[in-house]
Amino acid sequence: MLSLSKHAGAALPLLLAACSSSSEPPPVAAGDEHIACAVGGSAKLADVCAVERSEKNGKxxxxxxxxxxxFRRFDVMTDGSGLTVADGAEPxxxxxxxxxxxxxxxPDRYVFPVTTKAPAVHGNAG
Known part of the structure; x- marks a missing residue:
């Protein structure tokens, strides 16, 4: 009985090491559309964050x-001012x-492509 617990205790660190070495995150998030991001305080931007779009009640x-x-959720502002954080305390x-x-x-940074609207042309054509 004593030798069994001794072997079990020796195997535990090996099992933990095996689990931690195989649990590295993938280099790129799964998804069809990607943006440049630097997450977790990284200073290096890379196209590794995936973007999913969800629309509800016109939002x-x-x-x-x-x-x-x-993941992080952002609401797209309808007034053209950009994005706001949809959840979480940090603006x-x-x-x-x-x-x-x-x-x-x-600590996270994201770079989104922007579609700008052409300014409305007001005036008389005559």
Whole structure:
């Protein structure tokens, strides 16, 4: 009985090591559409976050999936001001950079493509 517990105790660290080495996150989140992101405090932007779109009652929400399985939800503002965090306590800091929307929430940063609307032309044609 004593030797069994001794062997079981020796095997436990090996099992834990095997589990932790195989649980590395995939390099890219699963999905069809990807954006550049730097998550978990990383400074390096890479096209590894997947974007899922969900529309309910005319309100568009973007769900950004991180490679490690985490995700963040953003509501698209209808007034053209960009995105807001749909859940969580930290606000999004947004800015336009080189024609893209750069969004930072806590340690995470995302770069979204932007579609700009042409300004309305007002005037008389006559």
């Amino acid at each position: 568009l929400t973007l769900i950004v999936h991180h490679p490690d399985g985490a 999004a800091q947004t800015k336009l950079v080189d024609g893209k929307l750069d969004v930072t929430v806590g």
